[in-house]
Amino acid sequence: MSRYATWHQRLVRIAEMGRTRALRTIAPTGPTTGRLEGRDVIIACSNDYLGLAWHPDVRAAATGAGSGGSRLISGSRPTHEQLEHALEDWLGRPALLFPSGYQANLAVFSTVCTADQSVASDAANHASIIDGLRLGRAQRTVVPHADAAAIPADTQLIVTEGLFSMDGDLPPLTDYPSGPWLAVDEAHAIGCLGPGGRGAAAAAGVTPDIRIGTFGKAFGASGAFVEGPPELKQLLVNAGRSFIFTTAPPEPVAAMALAGLRAATDELRERLMSNAHTLRVGLGQLGWPVLGDAHILPVVVGDRALDLSEQLLSRGVFAPAIRYPTVPVGTERIRLTASAAHTSTQLDRILDAFGPHH
Numbered sequence: 512m513s514r515y516a517t518w519h520q521r522l523v524r525i526a527e528m529g530r531t532r533a534l535r536t537i538a539p540t541g542p543t544t545g546r547l548e549g550r551d552v553i554i555a556c557s558n559d560y561l562g563l564a565w566h567p568d569v570r571a572a573a574t575g576a577g578s579g580g581s582r583l584i585s586g587s588r589p590t591h592e593q594l595e596h597a598l599e600d601w602l603g604r605p606a607l608l609f610p611s612g613y614q615a616n617l618a619v620f621s622t623v624c625t626a627d628q629s630v631a632s633d634a635a636n637h638a639s640i641i642d643g644l645r646l647g648r649a650q651r652t653v654v655p656h657a658d659a660a661a662i663p664a665d666t667q668l669i670v671t672e673g674l675f676s677m678d679g680d681l682p683p684l685t686d687y688p689s690g691p692w693l694a695v696d697e698a699h700a701i702g703c704l705g706p707g708g709r710g711a712a713a714a715a716g717v718t719p720d721i722r723i724g725t726f727g728k729a730f731g732a733s734g735a736f737v738e739g740p741p742e743l744k745q746l747l748v749n750a751g752r753s754f755i756f757t758t759a760p761p762e763p764v765a766a767m768a769l770a771g772l773r774a775a776t777d778e779l780r781e782r783l784m785s786n787a788h789t790l791r792v793g794l795g796q797l798g799w800p801v802l803g804d805a806h807i808l809p810v811v812v813g814d815r816a817l818d819l820s821e822q823l824l825s826r827g828v829f830a831p832a833i834r835y836p837t838v839p840v841g842t843e844r845i846r847l848t849a850s851a852a853h854t855s856t857q858l859d860r861i862l863d864a865f866g867p868h869h
C-alpha cells in the first residue's frame with residue numbers, strides 16, 4: 512500500500528462528491544484582463560475592486576526587504592509603523608497590522624473572549640472568523656444570516672462581516688443591541704463603502720468595538736489590520752498567537768498597502784458603484800437572479816454554476832463557480848464582482864456572455 516493511500520482515498524471521496532477544487536493560473540495583462548489557458552479573458556471575479564493592484568504608485572511602492580522575523584523579535588519596521596499611523600489618522604483608533612485577513616481574524620476571535628463569554632456569529636461569516644472562534648474557548652452561537660432579532664440576550668460579542676463576501680449584502684448594523692461588543696470584518700467594504708471608504712459600519716454611522724480591514728482587496732496589495740480601542744491592540748500584541756508567532760509583512764507589501772490606501776479616491780469608488788449598478792441592472796434585464804446590495808453580485812444558479820462558468824469562459828469572461836462548502840448546497844453561484852477598472856465595453860461583454868436567462 513502506498514505511503515499516501517489515505518490521502519489519496521480522501522481525494523477520491525471529494526471527487527466522488529463532485530467537489531474537487533483545482534488551481535487555474537491566470538496571467539494578468541491589465542487590471543481587468545488576463546490570459547487563461549491560452550485565451551484572453553475579462554476578469555469578473557477579482558476583489559481588486561478599485562483596480563489599485565495595477566496603480567502605478569502601488570506597484571512603484573514595492574521596495575524594501577523581507578522583515579526577517581516576527582514584529583516582537585526582529586521584524587518591526589518603520590514602514591509598519593507608518594502604515595499603522597496612517598490607519599489611525601484615517602479611522603481614529605490604534606491599528607495593528609497582520610500578514611493576512613485570515614491571520615487577523617484568527618488572532619481577534621481566538622483572543623478577545625474568554626471561556627465564560629458568549630459570541631453570536633452570523634451564519635454567513637467567513638471561514639477565518641469561524642476558525643478563529645473555534646480556536647478560542649468562548650461559547651458560540653451561529654445566528655441566522657443578517658437577523659438582529661436572533662442575537663441571544665446574554666451575548667458578549669456580535670461578529671459580522673461589513674459586506675458579506677458570498678451574498679454581497681449588508682448586515683443590519685443599526686438593529687444590533689448596543690450592549691455587546693461589535694466586531695465588523697470590513698474585508699470587502701473597506702476602501703469601497705462609507706464616507707472616504709471607511710467601510711460599511713461607518714456608512715451606517717456605527718463605530719464597532721473591533722474593525723478588521725484587508726489590504727488585499729480594494730487597496731490592491733496584501734495583508735490586513737485590526738483597529739479599535741488601545742486595549743485591543745495591546746491585547747493582540749500580547750496574546751494574539753497569529754500575530755506573535757508569524758513573520759511580519761515584508762516591507763514592500765506594507766509599502767504597497769500604504770500606497771493603496773492613499774490611491775483610493777472617491778472618484779474610483781463612484782466608478783465602482785456605477786459599474787456595479789450597470790451589471791446589476793443588465794443582469795436583471797436578462798432575467799438572472801442577482802443577490803446583494805453593492806459591488807459583489809452573486810448570481811445563484813445551484814448545480815448549474817459550473818456549466819455557467821464554463822459558458823462564460825468560452826465567451827471570454829472569467830468568473831468561476833462558487834460551490835459547497837464555501838456556500839450551502841443548492842446555492843452554488845457565480846460570484847461576479849465589479850471593478851472601477853472595468854470599461855463600459857467590458858461590462859457589455861460580461862452581460863453578453865451571460866446572455867438571456869432561460
Ligand SMILES: Cc1ncc(COP(=O)(O)O)c(C=O)c1O
Nearest residue numbers: 611612613637639676698725727
Ligand atoms: C470576509 C473576509 N474576511 C477575511 C478574509 C481573509 O482575508 P485575506 O485574504 O487577507 O487572508 C476574506 C477573504 O479573503 C474575507 O472574505
